[in-house]
Amino acid sequence: MSFADVLETVGSVGKFQVIHILLLAIPVLFMASHNLLQNFVAIVPDHHCLVQFTGLNGSGQANAMGDLQTEGLLRAFIPQDPDGQPEKCLVYSSPQWHLLNHTESWENATETSTRLCTEGWTYNLSKFKATIVSEWDLVCSRKPLRQMAQSVYMGGVLTGSIVLGWLSDRFGRRTLLLWSHFQMAVSGTCAAFSSSYPLFCFWRFLCGMALSGIILNIFCLSLEWIPTKVRTAVSTYFNYSYTFGQLILAGMAFTIQDWRWLQFTVAAPFCIFFLSAWWFPESARWLILNNKAHVALKHLKRVAKLNNKDEEGEKLTTAILKSSMEKELLNMKGKYSVLDLFKTPVMCKTAYCTMLVWFSTSFAYYGLAIDLQGFGVDIYLIQVIFGAVDIPAKLLGVVTLTYIGRRFTQGTSLILAGSIIIINILIPKDTLALRTSFAAIGKGCLATAFSCCYLHAGELYPTVVRQTGMGLVTTMARIGAMVAPVVKMTGDYVAFLPMAIYGGMAIISGIASFLLPETLNIPLPDTIEEVENRAKRRVEKDADPKKDEIPLQETLTSKAEADHLP
Numbered sequence: 418m419s420f421a422d423v424l425e426t427v428g429s430v431g432k433f434q435v436i437h438i439l440l441l442a443i444p445v446l447f448m449a450s451h452n453l454l455q456n457f458v459a460i461v462p463d464h465h466c467l468v469q470f471t472g473l474n475g476s477g478q479a480n481a482m483g484d485l486q487t488e489g490l491l492r493a494f495i496p497q498d499p500d501g502q503p504e505k506c507l508v509y510s511s512p513q514w515h516l517l518n519h520t521e522s523w524e525n526a527t528e529t530s531t532r533l534c535t536e537g538w539t540y541n542l543s544k545f546k547a548t549i550v551s552e553w554d555l556v557c558s559r560k561p562l563r564q565m566a567q568s569v570y571m572g573g574v575l576t577g578s579i580v581l582g583w584l585s586d587r588f589g590r591r592t593l594l595l596w597s598h599f600q601m602a603v604s605g606t607c608a609a610f611s612s613s614y615p616l617f618c619f620w621r622f623l624c625g626m627a628l629s630g631i632i633l634n635i636f637c638l639s640l641e642w643i644p645t646k647v648r649t650a651v652s653t654y655f656n657y658s659y660t661f662g663q664l665i666l667a668g669m670a671f672t673i674q675d676w677r678w679l680q681f682t683v684a685a686p687f688c689i690f691f692l693s694a695w696w697f698p699e700s701a702r703w704l705i706l707n708n709k710a711h712v713a714l715k716h717l718k719r720v721a722k723l724n725n726k727d728e729e730g731e732k733l734t735t736a737i738l739k740s741s742m743e744k745e746l747l748n749m750k751g752k753y754s755v756l757d758l759f760k761t762p763v764m765c766k767t768a769y770c771t772m773l774v775w776f777s778t779s780f781a782y783y784g785l786a787i788d789l790q791g792f793g794v795d796i797y798l799i800q801v802i803f804g805a806v807d808i809p810a811k812l813l814g815v816v817t818l819t820y821i822g823r824r825f826t827q828g829t830s831l832i833l834a835g836s837i838i839i840i841n842i843l844i845p846k847d848t849l850a851l852r853t854s855f856a857a858i859g860k861g862c863l864a865t866a867f868s869c870c871y872l873h874a875g876e877l878y879p880t881v882v883r884q885t886g887m888g889l890v891t892t893m894a895r896i897g898a899m900v901a902p903v904v905k906m907t908g909d910y911v912a913f914l915p916m917a918i919y920g921g922m923a924i925i926s927g928i929a930s931f932l933l934p935e936t937l938n939i940p941l942p943d944t945i946e947e948v949e950n951r952a953k954r955r956v957e958k959d960a961d962p963k964k965d966e967i968p969l970q971e972t973l974t975s976k977a978e979a980d981h982l983p
Contacts, residue, residue: 420702421644423738427717428724429644436723437642437697438651441635442658444598444690449662449804450669450683451605451628455567455902456789456796457666458676460548463541464556465503466534468494496531505538506557507531533557546675553614560909562614564902567787569618571902573625575895581630582888589707590634590641591699597630598691605684609677624684629895641700642720649815656811656868663804671797701738710735753882755889757945763952764882764945768889770929771874774827775890777926778870780897780904781834782863784919785856788905793846794853802857810861814868822937823873827866828930834862835923842913842920863923870894876936879944 421429428434468491493512495503510530540551550556555563577597585593601624608620639651666683673679698720704713714735721730758768786803789796817826837859844852870890878886901919908915934955942948 420705420738423701423717423733424642424644426726426729426733427721428726430647431720431724431726433720433723434643438639438654440693440696441639442655443693444631444635444687445655445658446662446665447683447686448628448632448659450666451570451601451624452783453663453666453786453800454680454683455570455787456800457670458549458680459555459563459566460545460790460796461550461556461563462545462548464505464538464551465491465495466506466508467537467539468508504531506534508534544674548676549614549617552676555614561906564788564906566614566618566621567902568899570621570625571783571895571899573622573627574629575625575892575899576622577626577629578633578888578891578895581626582633585630585634585637586703586884589699589703590637591694591697593630594634594638594697595691595694597627597634598687598694601627601631602684602687602691605687606681609681609684627687637703638697638700641702642698649819652871653811653815657808660804660807660811660864663807664801667797667800667804670800705738710738713738753885755885757882758878758886758889761945761949763949767877767933767948768886770933771877771886771890772893773929774831774866774926775870775874776893776897777922778831778863778866778897779894780901781838781919781923782860782867783898783901784905784915785838785860785863787902791908792853792856793849799853799857802853803860806857806861807864810865811868814865818869818872818937822935823869823876824930824933824935827869827873827933828927830862830866830869831923831927831930833927834859834866835920835925835927837862838916838920838923842916859920866923873933873936876939876941877933877948879942879948881944 491503493509493514495508498504508531510532534557538554538556542551545551549566550563553559553562581593581597604620604623604627608617608624611617611620636655639655640648643651669682670679673682698716699712701713701716704710704716714733717733717738718730721727721733757764759765789799789803792799814826814830817829837855841852841855841859844855846852874887874890875883904918905915907918934952942951
């Protein structure tokens with residue numbers, strides 16, 4: 418009896434599984450809120466240098482005290498940019514009183530020296546009550562710190578995937594899920610009330626770590642309690658939960674326009690999730706593999722009771738559970754490391770290609786999804802558009818994955834996304850609707866590629882190193898998400914450079930996807946040797962496609978001879 422048979426005995430798709438999956442999916446609705454929170458807490462309001470002066474000037478042209486807010490007075494103190502708006506980072510070294518006469522052009526003052534802001538900035542907070550940018554003056558020379566906050570957060574996600582993933586294998590999925598919910602609630606709340614920018618980044622880093630722990634353990638607990646036949650449906654359900662979470666974020670941000678309260682709002686629900694997570698049983702698979710079959714038996718009997726399979730549950734014993742995981746226990750005796758992914762030619766190619774695919778997909782995805790303000794469209798509207806486009810994109814991805822193949826879906830979606838991103842560079846900036854439409858389609862293609870990443874990579878790596886391989890590629894994805902905001906900064910020097918890099922990397926990785934083997938309807942490999950042998954058979958078949966064919970004439974002759982046999 419395999420573990421799948423054990424699960425079927427206690428009810429593989431019953432009341433327990435329905436409640437289990439529904440409760441696990443609720444926190445996924447808030448995953449997007451943390452990943453994309455930068456779009457709203459780090460909005461850059463319209464701003465210019467704060468100008469203060471006292472006294473009467475020598476010619477008696479003006480006598481005022483305090484902040485200069487009116488455009489007329491600003492003309493004398495702040496130069497204008499080519500669009501006729503006040504410069505954001507410069508003031509005149511001395512007032513240009515003659516510019517208060519509107520018949521004078523500001524160009525007449527271009528020879529006058531200017532200096533950087535020293536007194537601070539004035540922000541237009543008519544649309545946004547407060548952001549981290551206006552709170553800590555993350556503009557002008559401090560502008561890179563704005564994007565750095567997102568990179569720090571993604572660094573936490575990377576650290577969490579390594580540290581909390583290892584701890585999960587050691588101490589259990591449920592234990593680490595409880596801790597991750599608690600950490601998210603505490604660190605998210607502390608971030609909302611941070612007194613300085615460094616403290617905000619510190620707490621956001623811990624939020625990123627917690628998010629990784631939540632994602633890893635939610636998916637482990639879901640997949641390890643359901644049968645293979647419904648895994649695709651459950652995976653799709655989780656994917657769409659994340660998609661709808663993007664729409665929820667837009668609504669919350671529109672309603673709560675103060676960054677502190679928005680940060681608190683997306684963190685507070687994890688207090689409830691921490692309490693509800695106590696209901697989840699530990700993974701029975703993990704318990705058996707860690708010599709805790711008696712605890713697994715207790716949980717399985719509880720599941721059987723919820724699924725109205727009490728009699729079947731009572732027949733189970735620890736001996737049956739151990740025998741059901743005998744193959745996995747034998748595999749655990751073999752010692753494999755990440756180095757084993759690079760020791761044989763086929764596995765080495767698989768590792769390099771999947772690393773590139775995961776890095777580029779995450780890199781381009783977050784390059785587009787972060788900093789929506791750069792599109793020049795209402796950020797709440799574009800957040801809704803970017804969230805809604807994932808719905809048909811992921812549905813189309815499910816269809817192509819099921820009927821055409823994993824390699825086609827992965828490669829085509831990445832190449833198409835990269836091409837659209839690059840084409841969008843050439844579209845005039847004043848055609849906002851067209852540019853936004855292209856960006857949304859590109860983001861949808863990347864969402865499809867992301868959905869395919871998990872499935873294709875999981876089917877490429879053999880059982881003995883599957884977790885190791887998935888850990889490697891998810892690490893590359895986190896690095897891609899960390900680098901994306903840094904690359905965004907290059908746009909301050911060359912406007913089209915970030916999108917060119919995002920699009921180029923997507924195209925390159927899409928081409929690399931076609932170097933990987935197709936895995937549709939192919940049994941999962943268990944060993945590295947099996948992967949290598951499969952590749953050799955494919956090469957031999959490609960070299961001699963008629964090798965496995967039986968000549969028609971020979972078949973007919975053999976049949977005729979057989980007919981004359983006594």
